[in-house]
Amino acid sequence: MSNESQSIHDFDFDLICEYFSSIERQGPGSPEVTRKALSFIDNLTDESRIADLGCGTGGHTMVMAQHAPGQITGIDLFPRFIELFNANAARLNLQDRVKGVVGSMDNLTFQAEELDLIWSEGAIYNIGYERGLKEWRKFLKPGGYIAVTEASWFTKDRPKEIEEFWMDAYPGMDTIPNKVAQLQESGYVPVASFILPESCWTDHFYKPQREAQEHFLKKYAGNKTAEAFIASEQHEAQLYEKYKAYYGYVFYIGRKISDLKI
Ligand code: SAH
Secondary structure, eight states, rough: OOGGGOOGGGHHHHHHHHHHHHHHHHHSOOOHHHHHHTTTTTOTTTTEEEEETTTTTTHHHHHHHSSSSEEEEEEEEEEEEHHHHHHHHTTTTOTTEEEEEEETTOOOOOTTOOOOEEEEESSSGGHHHHHHHHHHHGEEEEEEEEEEEEEESSSOOOOOOOOHHHHOOOOOEEHHHHHHHHHHHTTTTEEEEEEETHHHHHHIIHHHHHHHHHHHHTTTTOOHHHHHHHHHHHHHHHHHHHHHTTTTEEEEEEOOOOOOOO
C-alpha cells in the first residue's frame, strides 16, 4: 500500500491528535459560515441547551457562544481536544456557558427532548450522516434544530480518481439533494442547506496545516508513521485543489418535526 492511499484511520491516534491540536480548527469552516448557519436558528434563549458533537478544540463553538445565547456542551472523543476546548472557553471568559466533556457521539447521555439545538461541524461522518441524524433526534425538543456540515458531491458524476478516494475514505458521501432527502426522511424539515466557500478549506483548514506540517516533520524526522500521515494530509489537500469543482462541505440545517402519525 502506498502512503498516498492510506486513510487517516490507519495512523496512530496520538500523533493525529497532537497534529490537529496545534491548529485552530480540525475541519473546514470559518467564523462567517458558523454565523450564517446560526442565522437560520430562531428558537434560542438564555435557557437553551445546545450540544456541539465532535467539537474538537472548539474553534467554531466559541464563535457560536459569542453569537447565540444558551448553555453549550461540547463533546469529543479525544481528552486533549477537550482540555484545549475548556482552555479556549476560559480564555474568552465563556466557561460559565461553554463546557467540554469527553464522550462519544454514538453513546450520548443527554435526556430525551433536552436539547434545543444539536450542532456538529465536520464530525458527523464519524458516526455516519443518516445514523447521526436518526440517533440524535430523540435528544431534541420538538421544534429543535440540527445543524451539521457534511462532505457532499456537487455533481452526479465525477472523475474516477476523486470518486475512489472519497468512496474509500467516506462511503456515505452523496449529492446535496440526496442529503437533503435523508434529512427529511430522518424526521426533520429541511430548513436550509448551503455550500461552504472554498476559503473554508484553503485559508481556514489547509493553510494553517502547512505550518504545522513543517514543525511536525522536523519534530518527527525519520518517523515513518508521522511522515506517512503528513503525506496523506498533503495528498488530500492536493486532491481538493484539483477536484474542488466536484465536492465540498455543505451545511445542512433541519427542524425536528413532531412524530407523524399517518
Ligand atoms: N468540529 C471540529 C472538529 C472536526 S474534526 C472542527 O470543525 O474544528 C472531527 C472531530 O470528531 C475530532 O475532533 C474527533 O476527535 C471527533 N470524533 C471522532 N469520533 C468521535 C466520536 N465517536 N465521538 C465524538 N467525537 C468524535
